Amino acid sequence: MSRRTVFFVSDQTGVTAETMGHSLLTQFEGQEFRQVTLPFIASIDKAEEAVRKINATGQEDGWRPIVFSTLVKEDLRRVVKASNGLFLDFFDAFLGPLEGELMVKSSERAGRAHGIADQLVYSTRIEATNFALAADDGAITADYERADVILIGVSRSGKTPTCIYMAMQYGVFAANYPFTEDDFDGKQLPASVRGHTPKLFGLTISPLRLQQIRNERRPGSRYASISQCEFEVRSAENLFHRHGIPAIDTTECSIEEIASRIIDRKGIERRLRP
């Protein structure tokens, strides 16, 4: 079976076209796809160049390429649609029904989804990201007042990337606090998070997976030993349980899924929409 080429064509970054195409392609297991993004196709010239690339690739491959497109302007869409590829355009499919429903014409303005950002959105996102970076790994615990959520869990359970993702994707202010061995001495929560129980959310992970992750970082260390990982995970889960802190097992979850589940379960308000 020869390999198909898939093009993501966009007048902007291509993020939406890639997201849409990727969701669809993962439904076809066992198929191999070569993926090419053609971003910033914002003029007729560029669109014609894209068509030449698509057609040439089709000739080389011996299969017609699949083209996922998010071209907002109809004149650009028309050009790329005339290529030899299978043309699947997102606006083509949905703008018509939406226009009918809302009883207005769409504005055909490019660059709204991931283009020129309005400054409030930009600032919110940067502010949330800076907060996540500043309040990472137990730093600036005094700033927990400003946090929407505080993730707690053992080292390498996924706290940092989840906080950053929540900041960038949703503008959520997320801090995190890593348990250390001292935190497992008593039955109390660590002093720095104790007063913030309603904001706490626990991340847990299978000891085996934790061991793998830690071992990549510090091979052969006590920190990466299975007994240490088991002890820490069990102790952390006991704390979650004892104090009624909701928690999620991150072992099989992507960052998107962890973030989304936390927001869903805590009922956190999103300051941004993708």
Added chain:
Amino acid sequence: MSRRTVFFVSDQTGVTAETMGHSLLTQFEGQEFRQVTLPFIASIDKAEEAVRKINATGQEDGWRPIVFSTLVKEDLRRVVKASNGLFLDFFDAFLGPLEGELMVKSSERAGRAHGIADQLVYSTRIEATNFALAADDGAITADYERADVILIGVSRSGKTPTCIYMAMQYGVFAANYPFTEDDFDGKQLPASVRGHTPKLFGLTISPLRLQQIRNERRPGSRYASISQCEFEVRSAENLFHRHGIPAIDTTECSIEEIASRIIDRKGIERRLRP
């Protein structure tokens, strides 16, 4: 004009449904939409509950809601499609043509796009994110060997969030180095980046916008003064020009756009696809 409610319904996180819906809605200016995400609709029960919510909202609003859906399984899709909302499903629209083209049935497996991640993807992303955090703000310049790209620019020109975004979205290893006043003394690039010219990419920004951003951070400081901002931006741009370093003006750009343009212009290979 009354406000429409828009639902994003997904068997997973809802990220794809939100991305798709948002791209479309921004084409309708002047309309106000209330946005509700219903993630993890992965059973018939949950789907029926979603339908009840959609229908109740339609009754309250006096307008039928708009439903953007990314339900992979046909039985779930059928349930939600029967709501009173305008149903726009992404898989409904595109799976058919793709199945025809590839001559196979789709696997109807949920959770492929942002669900259970394969561990290589997960590790790549975490590794790239850790790299971005470790190599942020001129730290660990010794590690520039591992970098795919090194962003340079004045403080607050957008380097940090762009690096983190490139790591999380594309698995790209991005470091950044902030210019300080000392770097503007001579005509040379700062010593720590000098040997890495092919990896350098400049970020610039309008002095006025820079002043606003800095002023939010340190109001009334010399750092935030317009003369200082003008001096730094001019000096940075001179350095880019003198050493042939490609650069982008971030003043009107979203993080996605900055990242995407850098990857496009430097021809950086993406290790991940969204």
